[in-house]
Amino acid sequence: MGRGRGRAEAVPEATGAEGRSHRQGPLAVRVDSGTAELKPDRDRPRAWQLLLDGAPQSLVDLDDPTHLGFEYQRRIGHLIDLAAPPGRPITVLHLGGGALTLPRYVAATRPRSRQQVAEIDTALTELVRTELPLERGWQIKVRGADARAVLERAPEGGADLVVADVFSGARVPAHCATVEFAALAARALAPGGRLVVNVTDGSSLAFARAQTATLLAVFPEVCLVADPAVLRGRRFGNLILVAGTAPLPLEELGRKVASDAALGRVEHGRALADFTAGAAAVTDDSAVPSPAPPPGVFH
Incomplete structure (x- = not known):
């Protein structure tokens, strides 16, 4: 999960010392938006999990940047893979940065790609750049500003992919979950480009249903990817929404989701319309944050 709120100021281009972190043990640091913890992964010698106020945000393997340890990030990874032919550079706008997973x-799968990241927590970005540095030569620029503010200034038609992984604490902020926000993303996309949105919800799935209706109000093509248990409201979890003006790669995405160790289902068309259950699209005037995770969900 990325972060959406905090103080706004520019951050220089995020480059580092060839990904060579020398940290051996866990670290806890107070950043703008709470307490950031870096915990070593038990299975990978140079992999680190980032937590913010106890909520897992990112997993980074410095030896293998193609490793995506969280299931929701693997699903976004599938969409990155399907954004263009293999290896071709793309232009990506990431709304929410976290540990820049x-x-x-x-950068690792599509060399020479141009990427901009909106991460408002500048202290968090500095921690990540110091402890989990990026490889030299990667064209990744991090801006310390609110995600929607960055989206408002994004060049029209400039992005092949907009990835909205914006969280304030463990909740999607209201101003990044509206028709107006989706319209800004549509404006930023190049022809054939796609918007990918990570949301969390559970139980009645009222927020996820409303977000689906919101994207359907702006884009002609929308699909959703989630664990069947999450779709049935049996557990709190991540749902990935994908939107575009051109037909989505549903068959290829379905194959990739089916090949993952975590169960997943792709909903589209009539099934997706049924999922919305009559929910209304959300505007700036009616927006609310996503629900807080239930107690103990991260333990």
Whole structure:
């Protein structure tokens, strides 16, 4: 999960010392938006999990930036893979940065890609740049500003992919979950480009249903990817929404989701319309944040 709120100021281009972190043990640091913890992964010698106020945000393997340890990030990774022919550079706008796991994945799988990241927590970005540095030569620029503010200034038609992984704490902020926000993303996309949105919800799935209706109000093509248990409201979890003006790669995406160790289902068309259950699109005047995770969900 990325971060959406905090103080706004520019951050220089995020480059580092060839990904060579020398940290051996866990670290906890106070950043703008809470307490950031870096915990070593038990299975990978140079992999680190980032938590913010106890909520898992990112997993980075400095030896293998193509490793996506969280299931929701693997699903976004599938969409990065399907954004263009293999290896071709793309232009990506990431709204929410965290430990920059997805920008690392793009840089490693699509060399020479141009990427901009909106991460408002500048202290978090500085921590990540110091402890989990990026490889030299990766074209990743991080801006310390609100995600929607960056989206408002994005060049028209400039992005092949807009990835909205914006969280304030463990909740999607209201101003990044509206028709107006989706319209800004549509404006930023190049012809054939796609918007990918990570949301969290559970139980009645009221927020996820409303977000689906919101994207359907702006884009002609929308699909959703999630664990069947999450879709049935049996557990709190991530849902990935994909939107575009051109037909989506549903068959290829379905194959990739089916090949993952975590169960997943792709909903589209009538099934997706049924999922919305009559929910209304959300505007700036009616927006609310996503629901807070239930107690103990991260333990």
